[in-house]
Amino acid sequence: MKRKTLIAGNWKMNGLLEDGTALAKAVALEAKKRGSQGCEFLVCPPFTLLTSVKKALRGSKVGLGAQDCHVAASGAHTGDISPQMLKDLGCSYVIVGHSERRADHHETSALVCQKAESAHQAGLKVIICVGETESERDSGKTLAVCQKQIKESVPQDATAENTVIAYEPVWAIGTGKTPTVADVAEVHGAIRAEISKKFGKAVAAKMRILYGGSVKPSNAPQLLSLEDVDGGLVGGASLKAADFMGIADAVCQK
Numbered sequence: 001m002k003r004k005t006l007i008a009g010n011w012k013m014n015g016l017l018e019d020g021t022a023l024a025k026a027v028a029l030e031a032k033k034r035g036s037q038g039c040e041f042l043v044c045p046p047f048t049l050l051t052s053v054k055k056a057l058r059g060s061k062v063g064l065g066a067q068d069c070h071v072a073a074s075g076a077h078t079g080d081i082s083p084q085m086l087k088d089l090g091c092s093y094v095i096v097g098h099s100e101r102r103a104d105h106h107e108t109s110a111l112v113c114q115k116a117e118s119a120h121q122a123g124l125k126v127i128i129c130v131g132e133t134e135s136e137r138d139s140g141k142t143l144a145v146c147q148k149q150i151k152e153s154v155p156q157d158a159t160a161e162n163t164v165i166a167y168e169p170v171w172a173i174g175t176g177k178t179p180t181v182a183d184v185a186e187v188h189g190a191i192r193a194e195i196s197k198k199f200g201k202a203v204a205a206k207m208r209i210l211y212g213g214s215v216k217p218s219n220a221p222q223l224l225s226l227e228d229v230d231g232g233l234v235g236g237a238s239l240k241a242a243d244f245m246g247i248a249d250a251v252c253q254k
């Protein structure tokens with residue numbers, strides 16, 4: 001089953017108007033030079049940069065995503081952003097359940113599931129993040145944790161078209177540490193099996209599962225070329241156009 005590789009950049013809380021727009025322009029230029037390479041490209045800047053990044057990406061095939069959304073479409077939720085607002089700004093994707101939100105904002109899988117469903121209703125695709133902490137890995141709970149997060153975070157209306165899963169071991173995010181290739185293969189296989197249990201074989205065969213956690217151009221060929229790995233969710237390395245596109249070069253067929 002051929003699934004289109006997705007290389008997605010999570011800028012997190014980085015970028016002001018000038019450097020954020022310059023980064024988006026550089027990514028768009030590099031993406032144009034290369035053609036699509038059979039890959040889909042996506043950048044997810046902070047909310048404050050969505051409009052200017054959208055303009056900077058104009059004419060390129062790089063998509064726009066956000067890093068989180070509220071469950072509700074509108075209402076008394078001071079400081080929050082709804083999926084409809086993101087759609088209105090030109091986003092096609094939203095990340096939900098990133099481990100930094102699960103940790104910093106105490107987001108549960110039940111809430112992540114509601115956010116994903118609301119995003120779908122607004123016409124957005126979602127990237128749902130799952131992954132174990134270091135102590136969960138050390139105590140042999142990696143597969144059980146990821147399976148439970150998939151079970152509880154992926155809404156019933158998920159399809160291979162509106163949903164992407166990102167496996168991001170929490171201990172690998174921003175640390176320079178990565179799991180072994182065998183570990184990544186094992187977890188991605190287990191996640192696909194869990195999707196199959198919940199949605200059937202056909203959906204599982206088509207749904208994309210990204211790896212995220214300290215991906216850079218030098219480790220991308222090993223980590224992202226595995227059978228069940230359909231691209232990467234890239235944090236730190238997405239803040240430099242050359243590194244972000246270097247990751248794409250390593251895995252997207254010419």
Ligand code: PEP
Nearest residue numbers: 173174212213214235236
């Ligand atoms: C992330 O934040 O989703 C991520 C994978 O970060 P990094 O690439 O910096 O580890």
